[in-house]
Amino acid sequence: MAAVVSFTRTTIGKKMLMAVSGAIGYGFVIAHMAGNFHAFEGREEFNAYAEGLRTIGQPFVPHTGLLWVVRIVLLVAVITHVWMAIDLSRRDLASRPVKYAKKDTVQSSFATKTLRYGGTAIFLFLVYHLMHLTLGNAHSNFIPNDPYHNLVSGFQNPISVAVYLVAMAALGMHLYHGVWSMFQSLGLNSRRTDLFFRRLAQASGILLFIGFSIVPISVLLGIVK
């Protein structure tokens, strides 16, 4: 425990907590994206997949048992990630009380510079997303236990699709820098690996954006009905 607490002593330690929680989120979004593709197999398959998530591990664990474990882990990761982000950002902003009248950057990318704002957007989207497709209170035609219906009817609304696309762009950008950043913060990066991690991050950002956008766009275009 002392070792874990010692990570919260320093800005670097806090960054590591961000990196680890980010890694959990990274793993989750990849799995989530892959799961979304079941939508192309039709209602039965998709709903079976959704039900399958609840019944994993049975009979050794109760119904939705493992799902809750995953949910709790994700919740802790999100809280840690956001908490550390706020804590570090406050410190970072305070470390330059007088701003430059003129400031130029030399090499940081748009994705890097917008990480903080993109992160905020993703967090807000997360709330919306849960209310939209999990809880249903932001959904006009929500039927519990019929995720396929909720998905299709949800994405027939172009505004929802637009929100999703913007959010996925933000996520893509976040990963475009964040995945490399995660390895750098954990000290796993070095001169030899730098290019690999940068490309991995860029590929992650682009592929996840595309992967997550396919389903809503397909629904909107009537490919998935």
Added chain:
Amino acid sequence: MASATDKNEFFTVAAEPQVNSNIPPGPLAEKWTQHKFNMKLVNPANRRKHTIIIVGSGLAGASAAATLGEQGYNVLCFCYQDSPRRAHSIAAQGGINAAKNYRNDGDSVYRLFYDTIKGGDFRAREANVYRLAEISSNIIDQCVAQGVPFAREYGGLLDNRSFGGAQVSRTFYARGQTGQQLLLGAYQALSRQIDAGTVKMFPRTEMLDLVIINGKARGIITRNMVTGKIERHVGDAVVLATGGYGNVFYLSTNAKGCNTTAIWRAHRRGAFFANPCYTQIHPTCIPVSGDYQSKLTLMSESLRNDGRIWVPKTPGDKRPPHQIPEDERDYYLERKYPSFGNLAPRDIASRAAKEACDAGRGVGPGGLGVYLDFSDAIKRLGRQKIEERYGNLFEMYAHITGEDPYVTPMRIYPAVHYTMGGLWVDYNLMSNITGLFVAGEANFSDHGANRLGASALMQGLSDGYFVLPATMGNYIASEKPEKVDINHPAFAEAEAEVVERTKKLLSINGNRSVDSFHRELGKLMWDNCGMARSDESLRYALSVIPKIREEFWQNVKVPGEGEELNQELEKAGRVADFLELAELMCIDALHRTESCGGHFRIESQTEDGEAKRDDEHFTYVAAWESTGVGKPPVLHKEPLNFENVQLATRSYK
């Protein structure tokens, strides 16, 4: 020609010289060991009761402060820079000599000793130089242990290169930033002691006077360069490690802040100034490009390992270098000094460049430059190897000149670089003022009339890590300095003088800036007391300097106030001291009618233009005692006895 014993209107000679070198008896090789054993020691528990003031935090100052702090003394260390890591030792590029003989090429302590004595044109003390050569190996060990990243070979062992004035490969280096790495090593050792609480550091603090109580150096008066506050500091001994005075020439390779104030104020309080005319003109600097020039940039002498120096054979040949065919080039160093070639010592290489340019064969704008050409080396070793050895130097050259030295040969010209002269010290590095020690370039001790490349770093660290820590203990233990505090009248008096002087500078409010005076003085010194000096030029300079000084004190303009960060005020105080020092340099140069090392008198040369020494009259150290501004100083002669080496004509042919 005036003989050495003559006095002229500019100085008098002391009938009974007050300079005792305190060289220990015994055979040369055993002097230091025996002396260390004979010296008294201070009990570790008592050391913390003794305060040692160290002014300067370069190689000598930082290493002394770190080591004395580590031994347990209470050390106060001062520097004008904002951090001790910035002292100008940091700019030394090429390397540091040590008689390790890792190459098995015939090196030894004795050879390093002999090379240094010979390089110094037989104007240094044998005993000091031998000690330096002896300690050189320990310095390398110490620095390696501190984590200094010296260059290494693929086998993991330390790499060496050769340097001017030596035929063995004994120079250890860290790319072209050896001074930086050694200084950071000393800075880190110093930081460790600051962390431990044994050293208190005063950055951005300038020493403006020395306080002497009962004939002993007991404190200093400083100015806090941020608040302008004048402060008193008391100690049992004072160490000055404030570097050289090359900035008297305005244009030099020294940092802009390098100054003579600390040692000059000590001189005015009674410390003898030895051999002030010995100045080293470094052969490989980037040529001056215009009147606005604020400083000169050195390119490490190590470049002469692989670069070949040449000028066109025909005067006035304005063709670009690659259009000049091989047989129309004069590789003059290789021609004149076949055995040392491009590695001839600095004074010789500098003068040869001046000769070539004076003959109209100089290259570049203004004709004040010679080529340093790497095309052969690039062909032989490949660009990558050259980049590895000199990458940062080439980059620096490209930054400054906008030319790519991998393609076009570098242009170089000599510039003032180092001052061998400095405060006179005995074997223990103590000046003639009891309790005032002087280390590094600030003293005169080890290089004679010319310093060999890669020897300044060696001397600074030898003084700081090994010599001072040994002799300081002996001083404290035998002198047992009595208790004094900053309320002593001597402190009040010195402080009042400093305050008065500062007020004066601020109140003149004339028409000329400090820099304009500094430039005027510098040009006068370069033209008349530079690479070649004559009776006529020196007398001329001596007639002009007092006039500049007089005008300075009536017409200088120092804006701002005393109680704030005021860079013009800082400069004004330093230039005021240069204006006094310049006069002493010319007097010394005028009195020494021989040519030796960095001091070349036109009247004293051989038929083929080489420097001609006058051993009969000048085998001595000239230690000057101040009698006041503009008054003739008194010359104290310390004879140099050569018991182990034979005085010979220095030949690098």
Added chain:
Amino acid sequence: MKLTLNVWRQKGPNDSGHFETYHTDKVLPEMSFLEMLDVVNQDLIAEGKEPIAFDHDCREGICGTCGMMINGVPHGRQIAGTPTTTCQLHMRFFKDGDTITIEPWRAKAFPVLKDLVVDRSAFDHIIQSGGYISVPTGAAPDGNAIPVPKPKADYAFDAAACIGCGACVAACPNASAMLFTGAKVAHLAALPQGQAERYDRVLRMVDTHDAEGFGGCTNFAECEAVCPKGISIDVIAQMNRDLFWANLTRSQPKAKKESH
């Protein structure tokens, strides 16, 4: 060349400061940036005004004393890919008629003392808290007793080349000194001599870094882009790695002040 300069003027640490505009037509392309300021200052002195205070010393790019924001980039931008110190920036990289904005380094940990002069003693404090190898003078074994593989030695040198100018802090959106701190940590961690204190060192140095008021690293890598010595953010990864291990295996070491 004719130039217009917008220069930050601040009388002292407690003054709020403001920009002043100066015009000069005496600039030559061969001048260094600091020589250009010298020229402006000489004119200011002649007009009876106070010259612009700026830190500088060696003017050959190694002491790390000089440094200012020039048009929003520390030490100015000359050619893409080759950052330098202010003293090595030459006027040939500017055009006739340019307007140049000059500001001091801005960071909570680097308070302005006057005009363009800032106090960087926070850097010294970081080094004092462990940026060294504890070896008493005279206690060292032969220099060749421990071979150091050349790649290791070269890596150590690359990190040790830091001149402590503060451009990394100035460029960082968070005014973080991670590149500076990481450079020393990585230099000493690469050498066999530095192993004994390796993990205590990183714990103390990072602690001091944070205590001095620098921000955290957000991996923008702006620092390495402006570092005059080309130090790579590799050193930050190295420091992170060492800190990770230190956090798992060590408790926080105490400061080493001895009773005096």
